[in-house]
Each structure stands twice: as structure tokens, then as C-alpha cells.
Amino acid sequence: MPFCGKCNQYRFPVYNVAVSMIDVNEQNGKIMLIQQYGKSVCILVAGYINRGEQAENAVAREIKEETGMTVSHIKFNRTKFYEPSNTLMCNFTAFVKDDSELNTNGEIDKYKWFEKEEARKNILPDSLASIFLNSYLDE
Template structure:
């Protein structure tokens, strides 16, 4: 939550804004200051050749998650998807499709999930953010991803939708 005005540094007060409810207000600038938050992308990376899903382990944690990263100021989400996959894995995404969003309170982040396809894993050269990685079948990915996480909710929703389409 914003406690100080991002323009002048004055401590914000709570003030009623018609149609919006209580919104932080700067008494110096005479402006309402809507809450700021981070924006990030997470990707279900699929190898087109094998139809397997890439899950990674990072930051010394022994759990599998999706490739993800923050969106730079002014950057389009689709560009962030391609950039993050390239930076973290060395692979080039050939297409990306938006899935859904969910706000992640612990880091004050709006997570935007995509499915991204790579032709194959020939370019795979993980950077130092990735401790290890593995390609999983759809059923294995559902089993091995960190359970009860934002990553698992994105992956399971995607897999459930694909399962409905194929039945």
C-alpha cells in the first residue's frame, strides 16, 4: 500500500472519492494516488516437438515452478514473455497466448500467465537464475509443480481447459 505520494513525498491520507470509495490522497498535490503494484509474467513453456512442459527450480528451492519474470516499465506483456524465456532459458518463443491473471498479495504483483511455445530444446542454455530444469508430460507437470501455488493454479487451469477441448 502506498503511504507516501510518489510525486512529492507527503504522507497520504485516506479520502472518499465518489464512485471509488476510500483512496489515498495527497494534501500537497491535491491528487488521489491510486495504489501501485508490480506486474509480472509467468509462462507455461511447451516444446512443440515433444509436447512437453518445462518446469524449473530456482533460488535453492527444491520445488518446480513456471518460468516467470517482471515486466519492465513501458514493456508490452507479450514482449516480456519472449524476453524472459530468452533471458532465463536461452530459447526463442515462437508464439505466446494469454491465459489469465491473478493478483499475488505477498509480492504485491499482478501475475499475467501465458502459454509460450518453443520449436524444440536445442537453444536451451539456462542462466544463473535457474538451478535445474526438466521437461514433463502434461500429467507429470501437474504432479511435480509446486502444489497449492500460483504456478500450479495457472498450470492446472490451462491443462483442465485443454482436457475439456479434447474430450
């Protein structure tokens, strides 16, 4: 147990927690990949969990904020710690009924819906997003 002799208290590791989502259109089975911050690489929608917020609620909130779409249901996939930002990434599949509500905000530069194997080919290679997407597709 990490104990601090100076303050006479236990000190536990502190890190960020975020969600990333494989967005699936239930109508056609396609997966949405996005581009952000002026970069030309395709990644997954992601965002940090707010203090006191449940991870599942963060998934629905981030999808709504960034894409305007309403999540119909969510499936947990896996977690992976991302050392560069000291973040525990929690990956989910977020299903949307269709893309009729699609209205991206300023956080997304571009988006595209891909067939499953197209998504695998277009996701940023050797990234956390590709690890999550490939694991999902390989199940």
C-alpha cells in the same frame, strides 16, 4: 476515487506486474518446469515486466534470458493478484519450436521437461504456479 487532500491529487493503487509462463515444446508437447534459488520445488519461469514493456515482450525476453530459447508464439491465459509480493501475475503459454537452443542462465538451478500429467504432479502444490498450470491443463 482515491483523492489525497494533503497533495490535492488523485492517488491510485500501485503494484508490481509480472509474467509467468507455461513453456511448451512444440516438437513433443512437453512442459518445462524449473527449480530456482536452491529450492527443490518445481515452478514456472517468471519475471517482472520492465517499465514501458509490453507483457508479451516480457514473456519472450524472460524465456530467452533464462533458457536461451526463442518463443515462436504466445497465448494469454489469465491473471491473478499475488498479495505476498503485491504483484499482478499475468500468465501465458509460451511455445518454443524445440529445445535445441536450451542454455539456462544462473537464475535456473535445474529444469526438466514433463509430459502434461507429470507436470501437474510435479508443480509446487498450492502455489500460484500450480493454479496457472492446472487451469491450463484443465482447458
